[in-house]
Amino acid sequence: MGDVTGFYGKRRKWYSWGYEGEEIPAEAVKKMANRMSERLGVGELEILPDPTLDDIELRDPRISIPRSLESFCTSEKWDRVFHSYGKSFKDLTKIYRRDFGNPPDIVAYPKDENDIAAILDWCGDNGYAAIPFGGGSSVTDGFTGPEGDQYPGSVIIDLGNLNKVLEVDTVSRCALIQAGTLGPSLEDQLRPHDLTLRHIPQSWEFSSLGGWIATRSSGHYATHLTHIDDMVESLRVVTPKGALENRRLPGSGAGPNPDRIFMGSEGSMGIITEAWMKLQGRVKFRANASIAFKTFYQGANAVRQITQAGLFPANCRYLDEQDASFYGAGDGTHSMLLLGFESADHPVDAWLERALEICCDHGGTVTQKAGSDADALKTSRSGAQGNWREQFRYLPRLMHTRAAMGVVSFTFETAYTWDKFEAVDTEIIRRIKEAQKEITGGGIVCRRFSFLYPDGPAPYYSVVAPSTHDKSLEQYQALSDVASDAITELGATITHHHAVGRSFRxxxxxxxxxxAREMMAGAKQVVDPKWIMNPGMIIDRPPHFKMVG
Ligand SMILES: Cc1cc2nc3c(=O)[nH]c(=O)nc-3n(C[C@H](O)[C@H](O)[C@H](O)COP(=O)(O)OP(=O)(O)OC[C@H]3O[C@@H](n4cnc5c(N)ncnc54)[C@H](O)[C@@H]3O)c2cc1C
Known part of the structure; x- marks a missing residue:
């Protein structure tokens, strides 16, 4: 049978973030619920108990495991339950409602590409949905199987056993890494070589290299190397049609880059099994500062000038007043910019000084600053920067408590160009507030910039609203739809880094x-002629395509 304990040999919780045994004490949840009810101006919130496996009713698996695959496949309850949901508010609310209406039938834990090919052959022969699974941190319904009977079975392919750094090229600073490797073990394996991928999405602890590539995630760097795409040198992918591997090259002008079709394909084109990744030296020099601005738009102009000046800060988190207050990075009266520069090679004080000049030109007040490396490390772990960092790291462990409290709580993210930033941002906030008044009777919406480009920001919005356990899911969906409609109608993108999934299709x-979508369907038809790979993601079979194979 398979192994679900991954590189560190510990089993994860199936109903929230973290490992088994890391429970959040009931008093802590109560305290959070009291803070939440105060923030929302509502009465006491009813906290649902954590679900147990016995609470969950699962339909019987619709398909049976053939003898040839028995050594790495299972239909045990725990495995099917753990792989039923990602980690969005919607997922967690369904988990707390004990609603497991569409579980996978079988979970496979392949140990190598032969196992993967065998599973894909079996799914292809029988028309079962074959769904890759990395860390399971999707917040967009990225790996739930198709509903209905178009696919008689769905099989999750958990890549947790493919968790090694296979080869390190210290001269070119690259490594060949297996796709199921989660963030911490990836960095642990690179550390002895004094190298780092330095791709640290907030979900880093429980998300995988293959998942990052399949969803085009954004990580540590606020500017320049934001998307994982920028660090991919070459990919190896197992498709139902066979394995495909591209040449390791620092750059090439030989036609369209074939790896690109798999980046962001969300499991619909095949299973990424390995990637050569471009690495960095480990950080030796840092400089950082926190800057307060009276209004969000004042600071946004400073941030735009910083990115357009070619300064490329590694950290450029810009939080509005409410977001800053929530993260303990401000008192709620000012927007806060948390700015950081870093290098493995040279001091970065000059970059910080120039950025601070720009902030002061735009009316910013520097509240915390450190230039030399030792000081900078200290400040990044204290005051506004430290509070923000701690909250950022710890918050995922508390996500499920919002579902348990029966409030509505979700985030959405986008990107659009600077020329329309203020108008689009104002309109998005207006529409959400209006919808909150109508649907939930009020609530909070705040935003920040996490990632930035010279031609535009990637704003990230957080929405919280009062609700009740019987209504929170439906009210979430209504508010989320308003946000998605606004984004699309105003010319922004439906996702900058969380991916599309079923949720935003x-x-x-x-x-x-x-x-363009038809072109992609043509490519899928070639590598996945029976259309078994993660049905519903990104591409549907156009009616005139014929099944081949
Ligand atoms: C608390 C929290 C914070 C987050 N913060 C960030 C953030 O800062 N930045 C960000 O970009 N995202 C963030 N996310 C979203 C999520 O972590 C990313 O989408 C991440 O890249 C998913 O990786 P995963 O390994 O967990 O993939 P999974 O959730 O397992 O799968 C996601 C999708 O990728 C496909 N897939 C997975 N592995 C492979 C593979 N090897 N080959 C082909 N397809 C595959 C799956 O089929 C699915 O469609 C966050 C999520 C949470 C819960």
């Missing part, structure tokens, strides 16, 4: 040119 379909 209708808006993705409006965003991308139909001819």
């Amino acid at each position: 209708p808006w993705y379909d409006k965003e991308v040119d139909p001819l």
